[in-house]
Amino acid sequence: MSDKIQVAIKVRPLVTREKDVGEFWRVDGNALYPLNIDKQPSGEIFAYDHVFANNSTNMEVFEKVVKPLVNRAVKGFNATIFAYGQTSSGKTHTMLGDQNEAGITQLAVSSMFDFMKRLNLKDETGKVID
Numbered sequence: 001m002s003d004k005i006q007v008a009i010k011v012r013p014l015v016t017r018e019k020d021v022g023e024f025w026r027v028d029g030n031a032l033y034p035l036n037i038d039k040q041p042s043g044e045i046f047a048y049d050h051v052f053a054n055n056s057t058n059m060e061v062f063e064k065v066v067k068p069l070v071n072r073a074v075k076g077f078n079a080t081i082f083a084y085g086q087t088s089s090g091k092t093h094t095m096l097g098d099q100n101e102a103g104i105t106q107l108a109v110s111s112m113f114d115f116m117k118r119l120n121l122k123d124e125t126g127k128v129i130d
């Protein structure tokens with residue numbers, strides 16, 4: 001990851017009220033192609049560092065975007081991840097997850113604890129803390 005700021009888009013699945021209208025976007029690689037009312041590409045292209053299609057999991061987002069930052073953070077570098085988007089775009093689902101999948105916050109914290117475990121840190125008696 002070379003750029004200091006990276007932007008990743010996660011397209012969420014349609015919710016019930018949107019199903020009659022259908023998908024608004026076609027995802028291809030790291031680009032989004034808006035679809036017009038006939039579901040044809042409108043000709044515009046929006047490209048980002050990463051684009052995750054609507055069947056992507058939070059784990060995929062974590063592995064691709066978050067884990068490299070966690071790996072740097074545990075070495076002392078600063079890192080920030082925030083979700084930005086209009087209401088109901090899926091920020092909470094991505095950050096916190098739901099009953100079916102963990103969010104990237106939980107995955108990041110778990111990953112940090114795994115890292116600390118591998119350091120075999122010892123308490124004052126010399127016993128490895130697990």
Ligand SMILES: Nc1ncnc2c1ncn2[C@@H]1O[C@H](COP(=O)(O)OP(=O)(O)OP(=O)(O)O)[C@@H](O)[C@H]1O
Pocket residue numbers: 012013015056085086087088089090091092093094098
């Ligand atoms: N990947 C996903 N799979 C299934 N459902 C999803 C997914 N992402 C979002 N949703 C659903 O879409 C709806 C809106 O998502 P969410 O509440 O995360 O949006 P939000 O951006 O946090 O909204 P707000 O800004 O209004 O709080 C919710 O019903 C959520 O369960």
